[in-house]
Amino acid sequence: MADIQKQFAEFHEAIKLKRFEENSTLVEKRDIILNKLDAGLKKNFEAKNEPVPKYNKFNQGSYEMGTGIKPLNGDYDIDVGISFKVAKDDYSDPVDVKKWVYEALDGHTKRVEMRRPCVTVFYQKEGETEYHVDLAVYSDEECNSDKKKYLAKGNLNSSSDNKIWEHSEPCQLTDLINDHYSGDDHKQFVRVIRCLKRWKDNNFKIDGNAAPVGIGLTVASYDYYVPKKDLVDAFASKYNYNDLAALKYVVSRMINSFTTYYDSGTSSERLKTYLPVEPRCDVFVKMTDIQMADFKKQLNALLDALNSAEEEVDPVTACETLQKIFGDDFPVPEKSDTAQKKGPAIITSSASA
Numbered sequence: 001m002a003d004i005q006k007q008f009a010e011f012h013e014a015i016k017l018k019r020f021e022e023n024s025t026l027v028e029k030r031d032i033i034l035n036k037l038d039a040g041l042k043k044n045f046e047a048k049n050e051p052v053p054k055y056n057k058f059n060q061g062s063y064e065m066g067t068g069i070k071p072l073n074g075d076y077d078i079d080v081g082i083s084f085k086v087a088k089d090d091y092s093d094p095v096d097v098k099k100w101v102y103e104a105l106d107g108h109t110k111r112v113e114m115r116r117p118c119v120t121v122f123y124q125k126e127g128e129t130e131y132h133v134d135l136a137v138y139s140d141e142e143c144n145s146d147k148k149k150y151l152a153k154g155n156l157n158s159s160s161d162n163k164i165w166e167h168s169e170p171c172q173l174t175d176l177i178n179d180h181y182s183g184d185d186h187k188q189f190v191r192v193i194r195c196l197k198r199w200k201d202n203n204f205k206i207d208g209n210a211a212p213v214g215i216g217l218t219v220a221s222y223d224y225y226v227p228k229k230d231l232v233d234a235f236a237s238k239y240n241y242n243d244l245a246a247l248k249y250v251v252s253r254m255i256n257s258f259t260t261y262y263d264s265g266t267s268s269e270r271l272k273t274y275l276p277v278e279p280r281c282d283v284f285v286k287m288t289d290i291q292m293a294d295f296k297k298q299l300n301a302l303l304d305a306l307n308s309a310e311e312e313v314d315p316v317t318a319c320e321t322l323q324k325i326f327g328d329d330f331p332v333p334e335k336s337d338t339a340q341k342k343g344p345a346i347i348t349s350s351a352s353a
Contacts, residue, residue: 002315004322007331008243012191014329015198017068026063026078026131033080033105033121033133040104053100054085056140060170065177067193067218072201072327078133081170083149088139088165094152095163098137102156105135114155116162139165148278169277176276177222184241185227192247193221195326202327203298209286212295216283220273224253248306255299269296301325 017023034057045052061079062068071077084097091097101119106112111122123131137152144150149170154163181189196217204211228245232238258269268289272282287295305325312318319332 001310002312002318004309004315004318005240005243007315007319007322007333008191008195011198011326011330012194012243014331015069016194017063017070019063019066019068023063026076029123029131029133030059030078030080033108033135036108037082037101037104037135041100044100044103056083056085057081058083058171060136060174061134062214062218064174065218067177067190067197067214069194069197069201073206074130076131078131079136080133081136081138083138083140085140085143087143087145088150089144091139093154093160093163094137094139094150094165095154095156095158097139098152098154099156101135101137116153116155116158117151136170138168151279167278172277173275177218180222180225181227188227188229188241188243188246189221189225191243192225192250193218195243195247196221196250198326198329199302203301203325204294209288210291210294212287213283215275216273219275219283220254220271221250222276223273224250224257244306244310248303248310251299251303251306255296255303258296269293271295 042052058064058081059079060081061077063079082101084100086097088094095114098114098119102112102114105119105121109121109123111124113120113122118134118136121133121135123133139150139152141147141149148167150165151168153166180186197214200211200214200217225246226249228242228249229239230242230245232240254271257273258271260267260269270289270292271284273284274280274282284292284295302325305321309318309321312321315333316335319330323330323332
């Protein structure tokens with residue numbers, strides 16, 4: 001078996017994004033938006049002689065979880081929560097609250113949209129989207145009798161049935177991901193998530209719901225990941241992490257978790273993966289049966305590549321196999337650098353903490 005942990009580490013360094021507060025450009029874009037939101041709310045509500053609504057802001061999504069990757073299309077996604085100090089019961093139509101954000105930001109850039117889960121501000125450069133900021137609008141838990149946070153869902157043209165306040169706990173989800181294992185075990189967990197996200201970007205169309213959503217791959221990793229490391233020195237209790245083995249284990253568990261469902265005489269295989277916090281929804285629910293079948297097909301192709309790389313003695317050949325499925329950011333060593341190199345000299349066991 002070839003030792004390619006170094007290449008996995010280099011791959012991770014090439015694709016990873018720093019946490020939100022470590023990225024000055026993203027912080028700048030977010031703060032510009034929030035300053036514009038403050039000014040817009042003040043202007044619009046004072047014009048109606050009404051008090052300006054107060055809110056808490058917080059980062060959410062992959063940046064806050066530390067699982068973000070560099071987008072292949074250059075479109076950086078910034079997720080911000082806006083939790084208004086209002087009770088949901090005082091606003092039967094959640095879109096009325098989302099309008100506060102939409103109207104405060106409309107015209108800030110050439111493209112501002114209200115989408116069902118959020119309000120999105122797009123930044124463009126030479127006609128291409130360079131960044132977009134998703135602002136999810138909430139009713140703050142301190143203002144609700146049940147002390148729960150609710151997400152305003154619906155857009156300007158939604159029917160009444162599609163305008164809802166949905167119990168949602170984004171900060172709890174962030175905490176669960178950030179606290180899943182600790183130390184180097186957690187670092188490997190994050191590397192597995194980022195590998196899966198880049199695999200997704202490299203093997204699926206980005207339009208619609210053809211690709212599995214990033215949060216789905218994150219939650220699946222949360223469900224199935226266990227640390228994988230090889231014992232190289234029993235006396236010193238020294239281990240080397242094995243990202244290939246960890247990724248292979250998660251992918252295998254995902255494939256084995258597909259279940260056959262029957263509906264009106266027809267059957268389909270689906271992977272149902274649920275958020276571990278409210279709203280506890282199936283994160284892959286929007287994928288059609290055809291898209292889900294392709295998802296499983298691509299997972300099997302990924303597993304085949306991982307198995308082939310694991311069985312390969314030559315690091316160059318192993319990495320060439322993985323580069324085909326992960327893209328050009330997965331490095332292939334020079335043959336002269338890997339001559340006669342194999343796996344760890346002493347491998348007495350595999351630890352799964």
